[in-house]
Amino acid sequence: MPLPLNGDNTPSFISELLYRLKVRDVMTRSLFTVNKDHCLRDAQNLMKQNTITGVPVVEGHRLLGIVSMDDIIRALDLGNIDHKVDKHMTRNVTVLEDDMPLAFALSYMEKYHFGRFPVLDKTGELVGIITSRDIILHLLIAMNHEMEIMEEKLKVPESPEQTQVAEPTIGIVKKEFVNRKFDFENAGRPSSEIKKLCVAAKVDSKTIRRIAVASYELEMNQVIHSNGGSIAFEMGPSQARLIAADCGPGIEDLEAALREGFSTATEWVRSLGFGAGMGLPNTKRVSDSFSIESSLPKGTTVTCSFNLSPRGEQDVS
Amino acid sequence: MFLSTIVGRLLLDSCWQAWDDRHVSHAYTSDLLSDVMANAQEGQALITIQAHKNTVAVASLFGASCIIICNQRAIPDDMIAAAKAENIPLFVTKMNQYTVSAKVYMLMES
Numbered sequence: 001m002p003l004p005l006n007g008d009n010t011p012s013f014i015s016e017l018l019y020r021l022k023v024r025d026v027m028t029r030s031l032f033t034v035n036k037d038h039c040l041r042d043a044q045n046l047m048k049q050n051t052i053t054g055v056p057v058v059e060g061h062r063l064l065g066i067v068s069m070d071d072i073i074r075a076l077d078l079g080n081i082d083h084k085v086d087k088h089m090t091r092n093v094t095v096l097e098d099d100m101p102l103a104f105a106l107s108y109m110e111k112y113h114f115g116r117f118p119v120l121d122k123t124g125e126l127v128g129i130i131t132s133r134d135i136i137l138h139l140l141i142a143m144n145h146e147m148e149i150m151e152e153k154l155k156v157p158e159s160p161e162q163t164q165v166a167e168p169t170i171g172i173v174k175k176e177f178v179n180r181k182f183d184f185e186n187a188g189r190p191s192s193e194i195k196k197l198c199v200a201a202k203v204d205s206k207t208i209r210r211i212a213v214a215s216y217e218l219e220m221n222q223v224i225h226s227n228g229g230s231i232a233f234e235m236g237p238s239q240a241r242l243i244a245a246d247c248g249p250g251i252e253d254l255e256a257a258l259r260e261g262f263s264t265a266t267e268w269v270r271s272l273g274f275g276a277g278m279g280l281p282n283t284k285r286v287s288d289s290f291s292i293e294s295s296l297p298k299g300t301t302v303t304c305s306f307n308l309s310p311r312g313e314q315d316v317s
Numbered sequence: 318m319f320l321s322t323i324v325g326r327l328l329l330d331s332c333w334q335a336w337d338d339r340h341v342s343h344a345y346t347s348d349l350l351s352d353v354m355a356n357a358q359e360g361q362a363l364i365t366i367q368a369h370k371n372t373v374a375v376a377s378l379f380g381a382s383c384i385i386i387c388n389q390r391a392i393p394d395d396m397i398a399a400a401k402a403e404n405i406p407l408f409v410t411k412m413n414q415y416t417v418s419a420k421v422y423m424l425m426e427s
Binding site for chain 2: 184185187188189191192195205209212213216217220272273274276278279282285
């Protein structure tokens with residue numbers, strides 16, 4: 001049965017945890033492995049002694065395959081239990097990367113129905129293994145921790161009014177969208193909403209395009225690089241404005257971040273077609289005015305605005 | 318050129334049926350979504366191997382006439398659902414990006 005953790009009914013705190021925690025935060029690091037010269041019985045003994053259900057087969061730190069309980073049962077059935085593991089191990093192993101969000105691990109478990117996934121680091125070396133038990137255990141720890149914080153908060157009287165510095169508004173249309181770290185599932189939704197608002201307001205198509213490019217890039221930046229953030233969209237008669245504010249970790253080298261081709265994205269983010277170092281340069285290029293502020297570890301705020309052509313001209317088009 | 322002509326000539330497989338025929342004004346080929354976002358033009362077909370939902374978001378934002386996924390990449394169900402919801406015809410083919418681009422180009426120029 002799939003873990004009921006990644007669906008529409010999952011409380012947002014849990015969903016956020018699933019994106020905030022990485023595979024490496026949750027995986028088991030102490031590994032029981034065999035090399036290819038061991039026989040299946042060695043793997044079976046390892047499983048029995050350590051109450052585990054799968055043993056990676058390695059050569060140094062390189063993963064060659066995995067022997068699962070199923071492989072052992074089959075070998076016992078066929079009398080192969082004294083054969084070398086490399087004859088009977090599963091070779092095409094589905095693996096996870098250590099810096100993937102936990103949500104990925106969960107969706108892999110549902111997709112492939114394996115009980116465990118070996119975890120590799122950036123260099124392809126085996127660094128751990130993750131099972132659904134690891135995930136549940138760490139979620140419970142995180143939930144306990146969160147409950148403690150909530151109980152703490154209940155003791156203190158209500159904090160005084162939130163000191164939110166309000167940007168001067170220009171807006172008739174005003175909307176705010178939230179982006180979560182690594183939530184590729186929902187990425188793009190804010191931008192298409194913003195585009196729809198512009199279409200409804202009869203903004204000319206070239207300007208809509210510029211706004212869409214900026215909002216999409218800012219949104220993807222928050223999904224890929226930030227700990228989550230929000231994008232506010234405001235539109236008045238003569239100007240539209242996007243304010244993207246995230247809650248950390250901030251940009252170390254702003255100048256580099258504005259240079260085309262500079263990127264700090266990980267390999268698997270790049271494999272999805274992102275992280276080419278074009279986000280901020282693209283945003284700056286399409287905006288009529290652009291400003292960026294960033295501080296470590298507090299976060300980054302990008303504000304960009306777009307001049308809208310006068311009403312009269314829009315009505316003609 | 319009409320989309321139906323391209324689909325017929327290149328024998329593309331439709332990932333969802335019953336799309337409305339539409340005009341295609343050339344194509345843009347790239348696997349880098351930021352690049353697509355920055356340079357693709359409204360009405361162009363998007364030729365790529367990026368078979369995931371975010372491609373649909375990008376295609377919808379720049380106003381793609383359709384998406385053609387190359388190299389017979391497996392298309393996830395949520396991508397098909399998103400494409401359908403955004404009314405963007407989605408196709409898959411065994412051919413690679415180079416071949417698809419060349420064929421579309423030849424068709425357009427002929």
